[in-house]
Every structure is written in C-alpha cells, then in structure tokens.
Amino acid sequence: MVPVLLGIAFITFALVSFAPGDAIRLMLGSESVNVANVERLRRELGLDLPWYHQFWNYLLGLLQGDLGTSIASRQPVADQIFQRFPNTIILTVASLVVALVIAIPLGVFAASRHNRAGDYVALGFAMLGVAMPNFWLGLLLLIVFGLELRWLPIRGIGSLEDGILDYASHLVLPAVTLGTSLAAILTRLTRNTMLDVLGEDYVRTARAKGVRPDRVLFRHALRNALLPLVTAAGMQFGALLGGAVIIETVFSWPGLGLLSINAIRQRDLPTMQGSVLVFAASFMLVMLITDLLYAAINPRIRYG
C-alpha cells in the first residue's frame, strides 16, 4: 500500500507541477495586485524552488504525517481534509445503500419477469440511469423537490443537533443523485446474473423438490448471484468517489470532493495533493474490504 501511495503522490505532484497555471500567477492576473507582496508570498511558500526540490520537501513532510499547508486558507491540509472526509464517506455510503436498495429488488424482479413488461421497465430504468449525467439529474431533482414542491432542502448538510430527520432530509437528494447511475448498473448486473443462476441445475432441482418459488428466488438464486454484485459494487465505489466531486458542488455538500475542486481552481497544490492521496487510499481500502466480503459471502473462497 505504501509504495502505491508514494507512486500516487509522485504522479499527482508531477501532473500538477507541469500543468499550466499556478496559484501565484492567478493572483497576479487580477486587476489589482500587490506585486511585491505576492512575490514574497511565493518565496514563503517555497513555490520558487524547482519542482524536484518542492517534491522532496513534500515527501519529507509526508513521512512525518504532515500534508503541508493550504495556499488558499493557510490552514494545515490534514485538518481541512479530516473535517470534510467523514461527510464524503457518509454521502458515498448512503449512495451505495440507495443503489443497492433499488438495484437488488429491481434486478430480481426483472429476472423473474424475464422478457415480459416488468423486465423491460427495469431495463429502461437501467438505461436511463446510466445515460443521465449526474449533475443534470442533481439540478433536476433540486428544482423539483427543493424549489417546486419544497419538500427537501436544496443545500448543505444537516446538523445532528437538529435531529436525525433534518440530517436525513439534507442527505436524500445528493445520495439519490449520486446513487442513481450505480443503481442502474447494478440493476442490470443483478438481472443478468440472476438469469444465469436461475438456469443452473440446482435451481431446477430445488423447484422440482417443490420449494416455494420466492424461496428459490431469494434463498437459492440471489445468494449465489450476490458475489459478482459485491465485486461490481466495490469496483464502482471509485466512480462514486469521483461522482461525489460533482454532486458535492451541486448540493453544497461540504466534503472532500468540493475541497479538491476548489483546490484545483485555485491551484492550491498541497490541498490537491492531500485530497488525491486520501481518495486513493480510501479506494484501496474499499477494494480490500470487497475482498474480505467475498470470503464472508462465499466460504469456499477463504484463503489458506
């Protein structure tokens, strides 16, 4: 894990260093600027050093657990990230739950109505969910439920002090928006694997034995269909993190995605670095959890 993270640190650093535009030039570009003080700031932040020197300084800090200081807010990057990271986790996990809650029943339903109207409706949803850009869906939901119907708040995160209901009401729209495309992918996957499994011998045997149809569907078939579903959900978690970057902006959700977007706009290098590292580390962690879940669901895969 450590070499991978080091590699990621190096790649983001290189990308950012060689990308056009920097924080200081951004300041110098505005109509009114104090050139002398801005140049002094460049020196104070070590931005006048060659990139390899900057990277070395960054690595030294990293080894001591120091992610550096944000150029924009002059706050420690680690503080900024750990204030926001829980919010992103809550949002992505909620979206994952939304996706699974929609996808599994819908997929099973579609498989059980193979090539009938219900199947086509479910597949239609799956198509639409993948095709809609999530920022567009977000704005649409926001206008319908926030502005026209006024059922749900349109911005920000709720406070637990105002009760769990308030918190949940803020979470609904972003989680549904972010979860929709994943739900669509997983619906299709559930349907297809269910169809495969339903064609297996043991399902036929179970039916022949006279096991109740719903029991066959959920106990015999679904359980075996879950395995590829878990893999896919784990793999797609990366996409969720990526989607969070956009959805957090639409819904003013104070998460890590928003922090990194702003950091990119302001060319706030240390904050960009830190966010990408944390994103990468969490993705790796999720992959690890996915592997462990495998073993839990299907004991035959348990290692050694």
Add this chain to the structure above:
Amino acid sequence: MKLSRRILKVVVVALALALAATASAQQRGGTLRIAYTSITQLDPYKTAANDEINAASLVFDPLFIIGKDDFQPVPHLAESWEAIDDTTWEFKLRRGVMFQDGNEVFPEGQAREVTAHDVVYSVNRFLEVSTAFTLGDITGVEAVDDYTVRITTAAPDPFLVTDVNRLARVVVVPHEAVEHFGEEGFARNPIGSGPFELRSFTADQSLTFERNEDYWLDPYLDRVEFLFIPDPTVQTIAVEAGEVDVVPYLFNIDSVAQLQETPGIVLHPRGGSYRGLGINVTTPPFDEFEVRDAISKAIDIDAAVAAVVEPFGLRAYGQVPPWVSFEQDPSLSELWEYDPEEALEILASVGFTPGANGVLQRDGQPLKFSIKTIAGSQVRVLTILVTQLQELGIDASLQQQDTAVWAEDLQTGNDTSVFFDYSFAGTTGLYSLFHSSNAGMTNTHFYANPEVDRLLDEASRTVEFGERNRLWLEAQRLIMRDRAAIPLYFEFGYSVASDRVHDWVVPWGGLHLVSLENNVWVE
C-alpha cells in the same frame, strides 16, 4: 417655466414624504442570509475574493466607503478629510467608536476606542501584508493626535481616496487581536469595530455574525448568516426557494431576464465589468497596426452585443466605464466602425491574400489565431464574432480555458495573440491594463507606449479633476487608436435578493449593511 419647476418640486417633496412614510415601516431584528461561493479566511488584507471581503466587511470599518449613488467616497470611520497640501491627506476620525468586546482580546465591557494610532497600525500592516491591493507610494502615516491621521504620498495622489481599490480597502484592525491570535489565527478570529461580530465559522458550510450591540450606528439586523453554495445556478435557485435572501453577485447575466420575471425576487444593479478583445501587441502578425485595425473592422460588435448582452450591458468604445469618476468620451465611438470590405483591403495592403482553401495568408502563413477566454457571457458574443471573422477568410477560433491557465497564458504571452480582456473596472483599470510597468502582469497586452505611460503617470499625480480627466481620456484615446484592445461591452453587475430585503446596497469594495447611507432590514 418657473411655475412648472415649482410644481415639480412639490411633487418631489410629496414623493419623498411618501417614501419616508413607507421607510418608517422598517423592522428590527431578523436574520439576513447571504449565499457565498468560497470563504477560506477572513483577514481583510489578504484577499481579493469578493466573498471574503464581503464577510470581513461586516466585522471591520473602513475610513470611508464608496457611496452608493455616485461612487464618490462618503464618510464612515473618518468624519471628514482634506488635502492639506498636494501630498498630504488629513483624516478626522469619528469619536467614541469602540472595538468589539466579549471576545478573547477584549472581554465584555473592556473594549477600547478606535484611535488614530489604530489607523496608523492598519495602514502599515496593509502595506506589509496585502497581496491584492497597493496603496501607491506612501511615504508616511502618522497620528497627529488621537483623532487625526495624516498620510503623505511621494507625489500628489488623487486616487488614494477616489479609487475603490486603495484606501477604501484599508479597514481598521486592532493590533492586540493580530498579536494575540497571530497572523493565521487572526484570519479565523477577526475582531474589528464593525456592525457585526463573528460567532461561528464552519468551513464550506456557514458563517454566523451577530449584531454588535455597541456599534456607533444602530443596525436593524440581529444576525447575518453566510451560507455556502458553490454552484452559481444553485445560488439563484436558493433565493427563489427562500433558502437564502441574497446572492451578492450574479455570475450568469443570461439569467437576468428570467429572474426579473420571477415573483418575490428583486435585482439590484450597480457597476459592472469591462469586457473586450485584448491583443498581445508583441505577437506576430498582431504587432502590425494594420492587422489589429483590420480585425476591429471585420466584426459587427453592435449586432453581437445586441443579440447577447443588451439590455443587461452596454456597448463599450473604450475601457473607462460609465460608473467610475471619469467622464465618458463620446468621440470614442467614431474610432470604431464595422466595414468588412475595408478590413479585407487593409489586410491585402499588408500582403494577406486568399489562399487555396479560402483562408487569408501571407508568405504561405495563414492568418490564424484562437481567442483565449474564460466562461461568461462573452463566450456567446465571441462565438458570433469568430463566425464573422471566418466568413472573411480569417481562421479565427475560440478557446475556452480554466481561469488559472488563461491567466498564465496571457501573462507569459504563451502563444497568445487575441484574448478575452476583462476588468471589473475600478477607477484605475486603464492603468492596470495598459501601463507598460504592468506588462506581463495585469497588462497582458504587453502594450508599451511612452506617450500613454506619460499621460497616465501625469494623470495619477493630478489632483484637479478636470485636468486629470482630460489626461486620462487622452491616454484612453491613444490606446484605442492603437488598437491595443477592441472594447466590446460593459456588463452590468447585479445582486439577486428576495423582496423581503430592504435597503440593500450592492457591494462595491466591501459589503455595507449598516452605514450612514443605508441600514439593511428584512421583513
């Protein structure tokens, strides 16, 4: 004639009385909720970002503010000021103004008065740490007595008090607070003498301010909340949905027409920005006057501006916008005309002839450039102009860039010939954009004309308005005649507010909710 004027006067007085009657319905208390895009710190000297300046200006008081009606300075902490000689300004401070108390620095009831020494400290700190604004060449700032400050400049400097980006930016800061919290800490714990005190600051969520009970004016509002909404579209939806009361700056001028029709929403116009085509006059072939001149004649600016911007903007013939303290130069419009045939003739005269593919070329080199721009209403204007250029056989295209990349490309001149030219049009915009001393920074035209430099320098030292105005407009005329830029339009600036909000003044160099000019209240 005399009689009708008297009648008019009576009507005006009656109207004023009627207004006063409705004004007496002002309500005390309540919370004003303001949308913001990004606030990372609140040290008023270390930012040029509107949101941060707006939030900080609730906590701090400047010496004077830029008046809401005519953009002239009006008293605030300073009751009056005068130029006692060509290079010395003397400010008389208001007495009895106290710093905010009930905080770590000044415990409840133990605040102290704002004095001339605080102004001296503030000006010096500003000179030292401000990255965004320069005060010019200040040679001394001294407290004559507790309520009198003198600022001396190396040369006469009329802009010090008239330009929104100079002394108007220097809010007064107590040295105890900076010393107690340190530079970084002060940016999270601002303490000043302003109408509202910071109560909480949660990054990317909200900031809460409460009424300063000891303020020298009597604020109507109890609380002000800044609510985080990073997406400009969502900001206006939030006003419509009643989740916030004000969006201080409308980003997308295209939505003005729709917002005007929306019940419950009021648009407050004030000032705006200059938008044009800038030309890097060092990039071939744009180092040739004829090429720049031909481009200016090849585009139908009136049609493009009418199609996209009007009535929320105004065709521009120069850089000096109608709302700064210079006069408009009506003769400028004669400098610009749409004449595509003449444009082609001029280009032919310097050797550009149609090539095989219909593109104009000289010595095998096509006349080709891409206009570098950032997002905004200009993208649609420029699209129209680019189409017109293409029809004439000029291989123009549009390249939309990220702001940081655009800024760097323009400053380094990196393959940049024609670009979107922008300034939010403060008083001295002409100086920033075209004086040779700013080349490679704010002057991305790399324009260097000794005569223009001389005129701008001289104007900057001329206290008498008439003469200063004359020099400034002459410089503008030279720049435009040189085609260092092709002005397109002035876009008006707007705040979007709920109709429950009264007495709102669109921020200009700071957000003033409580001043001698206004006192915001909500229904």
